[in-house]
Amino acid sequence: MNIKSLLLGSAAALVAVSGARAADAVTVAEPEPAEYVKICDVYGAGYFYIPGTETCLRIGGYVRYDASAGQEGSFTGRGTTDVMDGDSQRSWSKRARFALKTWTGQETELGTLKTYTETRFDFLNGATDINAHFAWIQLGGLRIGADESAFDTFTGYAGAVINDTIVPYGGFGTNLISYTFDAGNGFSAIVSFEEGNSYA
Template structure:
């Protein structure tokens, strides 16, 4: 047999084998069984088990669009430069926000292990008048207040095991007592700062009595602790069918001052909820200009003017879709804030809120929390929010 015959025979054999294989039926592998998401109803609606774990996860958040007119936000309005003649004109203050929230829960031998995070993304112009583009230009000319990416903020990121919570939270001086009503502008007279890292313990007796102790770092130049001594917040609450009584007290370790608030919530009829909250704080060191960082009378907790302040208001549920919310606030420095809105649920998950706000700045302009240009200012906000 010569080489030519050998090559021809080998080729024929390969063709035959290939043809035989081509004639065989194609075998398709059976799909692996799908592992569907399992609902977790232990911690409420929206939770599901993370596949392969005993941890329940919930993902939510909202998309919000605010349109402000007049003096809103910090009550120094929104202005921008006219592109044609360079004059400064009043304009809308707008802001779009996407907020992402996550919750987790898992039962352990030491109690429920929880986490919560909230991250906010914003695009819009500022609440206030912007600074001139050119530092040499007078402040009343060529002011630019463009819409822009306003950054990302981490508002919550905490871990809680049983009653012990650590991480980024808002101060228990505000969260435990329930903030100050259901209006958008609830800080026309401020009731305390918010952002802080915490180590805190919650106690719930299960009979309506609860308490909190919180060690806090504070934030900002005035509020961040300047030594190993933390700020300290303590609170007590008594909740019953008629409402609740809550009290909180805070020690500011930077200025060695104390502030406290007491709040009463009542529900006189089924569709009406009312509250009144009184605050009092010492301020000798807060008003002392001899400090390296003067506080100007307002610390991390006692942010109202002078010693005392009062907030009151409520929510009236008109029907299953509509509610009316109002708040009035006043402090010893004669600052007065009034806010009222109508909130309407267009469809489940979509709420439109129209609010009108008024502020009278006491001791104007020396102690002007809102940075208002006038002693009396008026503004409004139209908010669209899709929550999920």
């Protein structure tokens, strides 16, 4: 009897202690307010606000692989030397490219401030190449940096009049300082000071 009473008393004491612990208030720390990335639709699709700023950012790019064969052309890389045996390689060319693009936009007292960059990573016939294809900053109509020549962009790349692969009508890439005036009624004009040496 004494052992049975002792066991029942111990079990009752354990249940009472467990119940008392369950009744204690559990304190859970408040989570830190998360600062989520917000969509910025002022400059078009794909932009988001950089957290803590009023600057909108868009990130893009592409991956590309080209392989070509046939007659050597004046604008192709098929007239290269084979990296394995040093033989002339005149009928087969290949290239892999990764391009990283960024756009930013922000409103200022002087107008809209925009930037654009495009960095290309090329692996062409065994050789690697990295270049900043575009890198400019623009405030209102004033643009400074590496861009395509105004002789190409302002004329819409000559439209369907001239094929630039056959007849190159101008240098494309250049460092420039340009200003574009847009009257808003269909009239626009551009003044561009350009380095003149094509980097593209």
